[in-house]
Amino acid sequence: MVHNVHERRLPVPAAAAGELIDSLAGPDDRLWPRHRWPAMRFDRPLGVGAAGGHGPVRYTVEEYRPGGWIRFRFSAPAGFHGYHEYEVIPEGDRDCRLRHRMEMTMGWPAWITYPLFYRPLHDALIEDSLDVAEAGVALARARPRRLGRTVRVLRSMAGVLRGRVPARSASHYVKADPSHGGR
Template sequence: MIYNVHEREYPVPAARLGELLDQVAGPDSPLWPVRHWPPMILDRPLDAGADGGHGPIRYRCTAYQPGHRVEFSFTVPVVKGTHTFSIRDGRQPDSSVLRHVILARPRGLGRVIWPVALRWLHDACLEDLLDHTADSLGHPPRHRARWSPWVRLLRRLGRTRRSAQPDHQHPPVAPGDPAR
């Protein structure tokens, strides 16, 4: 079973953070870290029934409460379950928390792919998302997330594989990014 949680508190009201959540998909998302990761692209505006994903990860929006919560169900064969973004009030007045949870079961090859590669890439992407959200809110993090050597190697291997088979849907990684 996969239960993976990432969250961060921001010094802004939940309504402000909710505005960013509503823009999670798209090439100019103020939430999704599009500078370093394939953008989340949906086949229509964010709402229940929208299909899409990021990179090879595919999912369908199965629940959406504007400004509060969005749930996606995986449609790839290697994992069955959901990943959900939600917003709640923070511990301090006028603060809020962005939380992302994966609740899923790896299937077939996913039993190997998740612990060896996807978990590490997912964790790095989500920490970048939390940093990017802070930047978009005008409150940059004191300490930015750093990719582990394993994540840098996986990204380098993925870039090598992609260069052998060009995929114009994914933005190129800027020079120097793997050394973050």
């Protein structure tokens, strides 16, 4: 069972943070980090039944409470059985917490692909999303978070597999091993 939670305290009322959720996948999306990750896209406007996802991760909007909560049910990759969601939790009149939670069980091949590939990418993407949210409510520019080495390597490998990056670019992040000719 995977239980993965990321959250950020925001210095705004819950209603203001709820607008971030409502903007998902729209032309003025103020929550998804499109500057660095595949955009979240759906086959129709955000609402229950909208199908889509980001990159190879596919899901359908299962439940949606405008201004406060949205849940997406996974349909791909293979072996992802569960959901991910954004939720706004009020903390008094002037503050709130924006939480992203993923709950899933893993079937084949996710019990291999999730810990080795998807988890590091997911964690980096969601932290970027919370940075975008924080910048959006503070009306400030999001400071770009430096991606860790593992995430940079995985993103390069994914680009090579999709044919978007020349293979030699992926080796940029891999330290040379003298026992294999130093390349």
